[in-house]
Structure formats: structure tokens, C-alpha cells
Amino acid sequence: KEILKLNLQKDHEKVASLVTKADIILMGLPAKVQSKYSLLFEDCQKLSRSGAYLEMTSSRNKAFGMHDLNALAQSNLLELHIKGSSSTDQWIAPPFLPVAGITFASHLATECLAAHLQSLKAGGWVRRTVAMEEAVENLMVPLYSKKLKESEQQEFLHNGRYPCYAIYPLKDKGHLAVASVELKYWQRFCEAFKIELAPQERFSNDKRVFKIIAQELSQYSFERAQTLCENLDACVSLTGP
Numbered sequence: 001k002e003i004l005k006l007n008l009q010k011d012h013e014k015v016a017s018l019v020t021k022a023d024i025i026l027m028g029l030p031a032k033v034q035s036k037y038s039l040l041f042e043d044c045q046k047l048s049r050s051g052a053y054l055e056m057t058s059s060r061n062k063a064f065g066m067h068d069l070n071a072l073a074q075s076n077l078l079e080l081h082i083k084g085s086s087s088t089d090q091w092i093a094p095p096f097l098p099v100a101g102i103t104f105a106s107h108l109a110t111e112c113l114a115a116h117l118q119s120l121k122a123g124g125w126v127r128r129t130v131a132m133e134e135a136v137e138n139l140m141v142p143l144y145s146k147k148l149k150e151s152e153q154q155e156f157l158h159n160g161r162y163p164c165y166a167i168y169p170l171k172d173k174g175h176l177a178v179a180s181v182e183l184k185y186w187q188r189f190c191e192a193f194k195i196e197l198a199p200q201e202r203f204s205n206d207k208r209v210f211k212i213i214a215q216e217l218s219q220y221s222f223e224r225a226q227t228l229c230e231n232l233d234a235c236v237s238l239t240g241p
Helices: 013-021 032-035 041-046 067-076 077-083 099-120 132-139 146-150 183-192 198-205 207-217 222-229
Strands: 025-029 051-059 125-131 164-167 175-178 236-241
Touching: 013 032, 013 041, 025 041, 025 099, 041 051, 041 125, 051 099, 067 077, 067 099, 067 132, 125 132, 164 207, 183 207, 222 236
Parallel strands: 025 051, 051 125
Antiparallel strands: 164 175, 175 236
16 A cells, blocks of 8 residues: 655646546545545546545534544443442543544445445446444444343443453552353353352352452452463453553
8 A cells, every 4th residue: 555645735736647547535634624635536437437435534424523422422331331430529431442433434434335336336426424423323322222222231241230340450550350251261260269159150240259259359469360371271361561
């Protein structure tokens, strides 16, 4: 691949040449800028017989901007983060990973391929608008369905419902991320760290089980845990210094 940095004002002919050869055009410039430098969909149509023109936008309503946090809030997915926050401050820090933006990138790649194939089949231009808001609704919202929202359940596998999928502090530094969901992994984890719990207790909602694991793991130094995890296939991983 080749990455070019061009000045729209000075390199207008070069940009036009690239449009002529392009199979896919991803447009993220404001409409005023597109118009000023002849990069509107209609302009691109004049430069080439066919292609896929995808306009990237954060919100379906182009009159309003939207960031990662806004997309998560509007879809109610942010509620899970808020409920799981242990912050005692008057405000809550957002999730570290920009998951809405990451989802948007994946959705955009799929839309590019679909539009390109459609363009090839039609033998002409295909125009689509792809919004981050739409990507979150299509790819993430189904994971937190209306039925789940209306239920009293607030914790699920991936946000702390079960002791087999949680993060536990070690004795001196760092944490152990435990994702021993399957029976074989749970048994190996318990055996390696000498934790006496029954197989079914990995899916227990009883905080007692969490406390037992936390108490046992708090006896292990980071170095000791590192040694145990080195050849342990149990879906457990160290995080920290």
C-alpha cells in the first residue's frame, strides 16, 4: 500500500488523478470542503465511470457531531459501564478503549467491500453514507437486547457476573485476569493455584466464591504467579508491571 500526504489546494490535479483510478473513495471531509475542491459525489462521477463512494459521518444527523462516548450513551450500552463503576467521585471515567470507534472501523471495512462488489456488479457508481451511530446499533446493541435491559440483571459474563471471569489482585503488584470459563480451564486454574472450589461454582453468583479466590490469590507474589502461568493452559493471564 502507499500512503500519500497531499495538499488539496496545491495538489488538486494529483487528487483528481487518484479519484480517476480509485475503486473506493472514503470521504470524511465536510461538505463545504468537498465542494470547494470538487470532491463531491457528482464531481467524482465525472472523473470515472464506476466506483464506490462512502461518506463517513459520526451521526446520522449530519447537523450534529458525535464522539465515541455519545454513541455508547445513545445506545444505552454505557449503562453497563456506569453500573459496574466503583468510582466514589461525583463523575465516572469513560471506558479506556474507544469501542464505538473500533466498531465503526470494522463496520466501515465491511461496507467498503460490499459497496465495491455492488459497483462491480452494477458497472457504475455506488453511493453510501456510513455512520458510527449505525455501526454501534448494528454490531453492539444486539449484545444488550431489549429483554436484557428490561430484566433486573445488571451483570453478565463479561462484566463481572461470574468468578471464573474476573480480575484479582496479587500479593505485591499486578493482577491475574481469570477467564477460565470452560470446565477444563477452571480445573487447571484451581489446581495450579490450590483453590478448593467445585466445578459448578465457577458460575456462582455468590460473592463468597469471589472472596475465596481473591483471598487465595492475594497470597501469591507476581513472580510466583508468573512462574505458575508460564506453562499453564487455563485462560489466565498476568497484567501489571
